[in-house]
Amino acid sequence: MTKVMGIVNVTPDSFSDGGMYFKPEEAIRRALNMAGEGADIIDLGAESTRPGAEPIQWEEEWSRLEPVLQGLSPRIRGVSPQFPLVSVDTYHPETAERAIAAGAGMVNCVYAKTVSEMFEICAKNATKLVVPASCCLGTVPKSIGSVPKCAGSVPTYLDPMVGFGTTREEDLELLRSVPELAKRGPVLVGASRKRIVKKLTGEKVTGKNLGGNLGIAVWCALHGASIVRVHDVRETVQAIKVVSALEGD
Numbered sequence: 001m002t003k004v005m006g007i008v009n010v011t012p013d014s015f016s017d018g019g020m021y022f023k024p025e026e027a028i029r030r031a032l033n034m035a036g037e038g039a040d041i042i043d044l045g046a047e048s049t050r051p052g053a054e055p056i057q058w059e060e061e062w063s064r065l066e067p068v069l070q071g072l073s074p075r076i077r078g079v080s081p082q083f084p085l086v087s088v089d090t091y092h093p094e095t096a097e098r099a100i101a102a103g104a105g106m107v108n109c110v111y112a113k114t115v116s117e118m119f120e121i122c123a124k125n126a127t128k129l130v131v132p133a134s135c136c137l138g139t140v141p142k143s144i145g146s147v148p149k150c151a152g153s154v155p156t157y158l159d160p161m162v163g164f165g166t167t168r169e170e171d172l173e174l175l176r177s178v179p180e181l182a183k184r185g186p187v188l189v190g191a192s193r194k195r196i197v198k199k200l201t202g203e204k205v206t207g208k209n210l211g212g213n214l215g216i217a218v219w220c221a222l223h224g225a226s227i228v229r230v231h232d233v234r235e236t237v238q239a240i241k242v243v244s245a246l247e248g249d
Helices: 024-037 058-079 093-101 112-125 149-153 168-176 195-201 210-222 233-246
Strands: 003-009 041-045 085-089 106-108 128-132 156-159 227-230
Touching: 003 024, 003 233, 024 041, 024 058, 024 233, 041 058, 041 106, 058 085, 058 093, 085 093, 085 128, 093 106, 093 112, 106 112, 112 128, 112 149, 168 195, 168 210, 195 210, 210 227, 210 233, 227 233
Parallel strands: 003 041, 003 227, 041 085, 085 106, 106 128, 128 156
Antiparallel strands: none
């Protein structure tokens, strides 16, 4: 059955929930709530990737993530064996190494430029990795570098990168590519609360288009996605359970 990854933005400026979980105690509380709602993975991100967001250095990113990982550490390290896998959403190798040392079991890298380094870090630490699908399909510019030989030893998920500088039509094509992409490897889709949902539903108020978010998540689950990355964990878990039962999964 498709796994559900819950999003915890430890940022002041994310497009959907900026500031809600910026304080470490709030981020920890949200992660614990998501675990109770049935999340399989919790993805902690400390830098907004919304259009126009200002990049931050890894030191600032880590200063936001470190107290959250410390707060979750007892559960991550086996005291609660059923606690979800913890992922860190970063393109900074320095942050990735520190997060893995603190207990993260997955790195979610959204930029191709550092993917090669991330493969080496994850291979060394037996850690899962999410990368832009283009990195493994031979469409990344040569200037960025190639995927290292160690990549074959890293459990890797392909992200079609919905909503990253793309138009409505391009996002639709990326979503429609999921069935074919799933033939190449495990796929992670993160379309939750992005512009494509607003454009398809016509609902402009963030948080009021739950039906549209669930529609995309369920469609992706039915068409081969291994993971859906979402804000609305409880509702997505319920929807996928029902659809999977009807499908005989």
